Amino acid sequence: MVRYDGKTVVSLNVNNETHEVAARPSDLLLDVLREQLGLTAAKPGCKNGDCGACTVMVDGWPAKSCLMLAVEAQGHAIVTVEGLGGTAAVQKAFVEANAFQCGYCTSGFLMVCQALKTQHPAMPEEYVIEEWLQSNLCRCTGYQEIRKAVHMMYDMT
Amino acid sequence: MYKAIGKNIQRKEAWDKVTGKARYTDDLPETGILSARLLTSKYAHARILHIDISEALALNGVKSVLTGSDCPELFGPLVLDRPALARDVVRYAGEPVAMVVAKDEPTAEQAVRLIKVEYEQLPVILTPLQALADGAYLIHSKTNGYRKVSTDIYPEAGTNIASRYRMRKGDIKEAFDRCEFIVRQRFFLPPSDHLAMEVRTARAEISSEGTVLITTSSQSPYAVQNQISKAFLIPSGQIHVHVPFVGGGFGGKAPVTLEILAVLASRSVGGKAVRVTIPREQDMVSAPCRIGLEADIRIGANKEGIIQAMELTYFLDCGAYTDISPYMTKAIAVDCTGPYHVENLSCDALCVYTNHTYATSYRSFARESCTFCIERAMDMLARKCALDPLELRIKNAIRPGSLTPSQVLCTPSLTGDLTQCLNKVKLLSEWDGGNALTIKQDTVRAKGIACLWKTETPPTDAVSGALITFNPDGSVNLITGVVEMGSGGQTHLAQILAEKLRIDPKQVHVVMEVDTRAAPKHWKTVASMTEYMAGHAVVRASDDMIEQLRINGAQALGCPAEEIEVANGRVYSRKNPENFIAFKDIVHGYKAPDGSSIGEPVLGRGGFMLKGLTALDPQTGKGKTGPAWTLGAQVVEVEADLKTCTYRIISASTVMDVGRVINPESMRSMVAGGMSMGISMASREAFSYNSEGIPQAPNLRTYKLLHIGQEPDFRVSFVETPESESPYGVRSYSEHGIIGMAAALGNALSAAFGAEFTSLPLTPEKLWRVLSEENT
Incomplete structure (x- = not known):
């Protein structure tokens, strides 16, 4: 087995800004966002692609940043919760719908919902919403409030 | 008129949690760490x-x-x-x-x-019964050789028993002899995980x-x-x-x-x-998980279906180390019968070492497990007595004058009103007698009911505290040792403080992070006791603060302190409300028009220590472990495919006597969250161990949790019988949504398939196995 330990400079477009980071070939996008850019909204809930807490938006699509290498993210537009500002409909909807308790899964759900709206500007059918959101886990709520938040997000726009 | 209690106040940290600004422990990148x-x-x-x-x-x-x-x-x-x-x-x-x-x-x-x-x-020992077998290998060579921090732990030397609690009431032998109907059943619940x-x-x-x-x-x-x-x-x-x-957290x-x-x-x-x-x-x-449980349940009733006696043995699988499991064993013992009037009782609850991952507190402190056993047995009893399971529960519901298993006399304040919960859940769930209804070929719908109850089992000397300071604009800062982990306790404390000071809850800022050098000691953020313990501390801190504001006000306004009122962010004399001083001008002392200083800066402080709790008598289990009980009733409705053994959970209803609804939306969502966790646990969660005790594929891909699309229609409603000793009468409620869900689901599926399911999780494969065995 060949080991690559050295770091290379990688240029990432995150939240409309270009960042240069030194990364190993094996570094996850999630770890680079959190440890090097201080963007800790994306969470390491399992680092196995099962929980969705690390979801970010890549070119308008949801992506689990624990399943993407930092080097793979070059040349793509990455958006994290920090990039939503504090004014996005999805954020307001989650607050209004009481769609979280501990808040740890929230960033991931916000980004899936934001991507859903990017790909489906008009509210899709319920089963489409379910299909999209099944990538993510919430242990606190019973999902009822999250479903309501998605509806509210669409109602706001 | 209440200003804050009973209102839907948004959680204080809501915006931090949707902007990524809420920092969790590992969200603090640090160079060189x-x-x-x-x-x-x-x-x-x-x-x-x-x-x-x-x-x-x-x-x-x-x-x-x-x-x-x-x-x-x-x-x-x-x-x-x-x-x-x-x-x-x-x-x-x-x-x-x-x-x-x-x-x-x-x-x-x-x-x-x-x-x-x-x-x-x-x-390798993987079940409590293996651990208790004659000549079983001792997982700890000297079970009784460890130092005990608490006195009410009773390890038994030469065995794998880490502790045992006994409850004795009346005469079960004589009582069982006169029973018309007796149910005897063994139950098995494997360990599972918190998975925060x-x-x-x-x-x-x-x-x-x-x-x-x-x-x-x-x-x-x-x-x-x-x-x-x-x-x-x-x-x-x-x-x-x-x-x-x-x-x-969920206890984990x-x-x-x-x-x-x-x-x-x-x-x-x-x-x-x-x-x-x-x-x-x-x-x-590696980190502690939820207990496993085996239980032998024997319930006897007369021909009217009135329970005469219970004989119960609970074996808790605490895993390799005790952690808090002896107290979960005690907790099962004090609530061992479920919320029913039982005069003759014999219960042994044993905490047993095995070679599983050690267990720790899990949402509802083991009641989700013992409730499955009791409530499933209650449904079996209902079938024997040919009674509607809901009617059987109403007949036997614990009521004022009953004695709990640990012989505490029930009062409305102490135990609330279970009968009202049952009557209300009947409407909420559209209860129809508990019989399966055929929808089409091989597809039936059925509902299952379960009651829940839980008292607390904290150390008898647990404490809490609150500090309140003022900002120059007259708003207040609330500092407690309560951890914010999603249960909304901090927001409820802010509501209590706002109510006491008669100010808008927006004027209360809560310090969310706990710093043991800045915040007064709060025992632990567990047992759903935030509103009770820290709530008392906040009430006392508010009273302390109001007293100081009165003294400042009396001096500034030149009238007796008894005449001073504190409300709406103002200090004034009752006799002349028009002449007031705004908080901002008086909370850090008052500066008179001539520049002279009057009064002192105001700082609120409140401490609270639990009172009147006792250890259990080692022979009879007599004693009072918690301030009060919370009771409720839950119904789960399933649609089952009899051929494939699969099912969908259609609806889940809970009616709980929470004493007082201090925040309708946050309390509803907390109860629904507990129900969701219960459904997930009961329908799909368990560690899968191989014969050598190695957990197979412990990850969230194989160990499935409930996902969106699998959740039922959650229906939550409350009964309000105030607890006289609690701030504004509120009872513990935040864990409790989980308690009866496994039982209600088990009862619904048992009705749907016409078989008795006695173990968890209730996966299609498990149902198929039970049905296949019955048919051979």
């Missing part, structure tokens, strides 16, 4: 013959490697039986054996793989003068301080614990675990900052 990773046992029970750390130590970037011989101390909240790193023996698969501290996580991870451990396998979305993590750093700074994802910052102080003989004042937001973050390893790690590298992170897989198998 070292990383620690664990090597864990691959066997469930083995002697450690030799550990070779030389290769790991030699790896570039590795700072230290620790094994059990570096830490002779033993840990535990009740019994000191658990080493930080295994010494000589590993007692469960996943037990930490060694720890590497390195410059970063990848290096630490790489070094962990270079450690070589030689084991000699020992017999935030994996446990901790950091530690030791300053040059010896202060140990710990940042951790914990429900128990003051227990971290206390246990580490005692174990390492460091004065507790030298231990400074900091808890930012916690990403879900109540024990002190990774904090100990973080301190050891930092100590091994001269006090440098170290973060201990574990992957999800280790969080599942």
Whole structure:
């Protein structure tokens, strides 16, 4: 087995800004966002692609940043919760719908919902919403409030 | 008119949580911090013959490697039986054996793989009954040889029994003799996991003068301080614990675990900052999980279906170490019968060591487990008596004048109104007698009902406290030792404070992070006791503050203090409300028009200690362990495919007597969240162990949780019978949504399939197996 330990400079477009980071070939996008850019909204809930807490938006699509290498993210537009500002409909909807308790899964759900709206500007059918959101886990709520938040997000726009 | 109580106040930290600004323990990137990773046992029970750390130590970037011989101390909240790193023996698969501290996580991870451990396998015990068998191998060679922190733990020498509690009332022999109907059933519930979305993590750093700074994802910052102080003989004042937001706890973050390893790690590298992170897989198998339970239930009733006697034996599978399990055993004992009027009772609850991952508190402190057994047996009894299961429960509901299993006399304040909950849930769930209804060929719908109850079992001397300070604009800051982990307790405390001061809740700022050097001691954020314990402290701090405002006001306004009112952010004389002083002008003392200073700055302080609780009598179990009970009734409706054994959960209803609804939306969502966790646990969750006790594929891909699209229509409603001793009458409620869900689901499926399901989880495969056995 060949080991690559050295770091290379990688240029990432995150939240409309270009960042240069030194990364190993094996570094996850999630770890680079959190440890090097201080963007800790994306969470390491399992680092196995099962929980969705690390979801970010890549070119308008949801992506689990624990399943993407930092080097793979070059040349793509990455958006994290920090990039939503504090004014996005999805954020307001989650607050209004009481769609979280501990808040740890929230960033991931916000980004899936934001991507859903990017790909489906008009509210899709319920089963489409379910299909999209099944990538993510919430242990606190019973999902009822999250479903309501998605509806509210669409109602706001 | 209430200003804040009973209102839908949004959680105080809501916007922090949707903007990524809410920081959790590992969300604080720190330059130069070292990383620690664990090597864990691959066997469930083995002697450690030799550990070779030389290769790991030699790896570039590795700072230290620790094994059990570096830490002779033993840990535990009740019994000191658990080493930080295994010494000589590993007692469960996943037990930490060694720890590497390195410059970063990848290096630490790489070094962990270079450690070589030689084991000699020992017999593996995987169920309480195996552990209790004659001649069973002793998992701890001296069960009774460990130091006990509490006196009411009763390990039995020469056995694997870590503690036992007995409840005795009346004469069960005589009572069973006159019973028309008797149900006798054995139940089996395997261990499962909390699975808070935030994996446990901790950091530690030791300053040059010896202060140990710990940042951790914990429900128990003051227990971290206390246990580490005692174990390492460091004065507790030298231990400074900091808890930012916690990403879900559910009891799993109540024990002190990774904090100990973080301190050891930092100590091994001269006090440098170290973060201990574990992957999800280790969080599942190395860190403590939910108990397993086996139970023998015997219930007897007369021909009208009135319960005459219960004989109950509960065997808790506490895993390799006790942690808080003896108290969960006690908790099962005090609520062992379910919320029913039972005059003749014999119950033994045993806490038994096995070679499973050790267990700790889990949402509802084991009531979700014992309730499954009792409530399933109640449905079997209903069938025998040919009664509607809901009617059977109404007939036997505990009521004022009944004695609880620990012989506490029930009053409306103490136990609330179960009958009203049952009547209300009948409407809410559209209860139709509990019979299966055929929808089409091979498809039936059925509902199952279960009652719930729970009292608290805190230490009899648990304390809480609150501090309140003012800002120059007259708004207040609330500081408590309550951890914010999603339960909304901090917001409810802000509501209590706003109500007391008669101000808008927006004027209350809550310090969300707990800092043990700044916030007054709060026992632990567990047992749903925030509103009761910290609520009392906030009430007292508010009264203290109002008193000071009155004194300042009396001096400033030149009238007797008794005439002074404090409301709406103003201080004024009742006789002349038009002439008021705004908070902002008086809370830091008052400056008169001539410039002279009047009064003193106002600081609110309130402390609260539990009173009147007792240990249980070792022979009869008589005693009072908690301030009160919360009762309720739950219904689950399923649509089942009889051919494929699959099912869909259509609706889930809960009516709970919460004493007082202080925040309708937050309380509804908390109860629904508990119901969801219960449905997930009951329908799909369990560790899958192989015959050698190794958990198979412990990850969230194989161990499935409830996903969106699988959730039922949640219906939640409340009954309000105030608890006279609690602030505004509110009862504990935040764990309780989970309690009856497994039982209600089990009852619904048993009705749908016409079979008795007696174990969890209720997967299609499990149902198929039971049905296949019945047909052969």
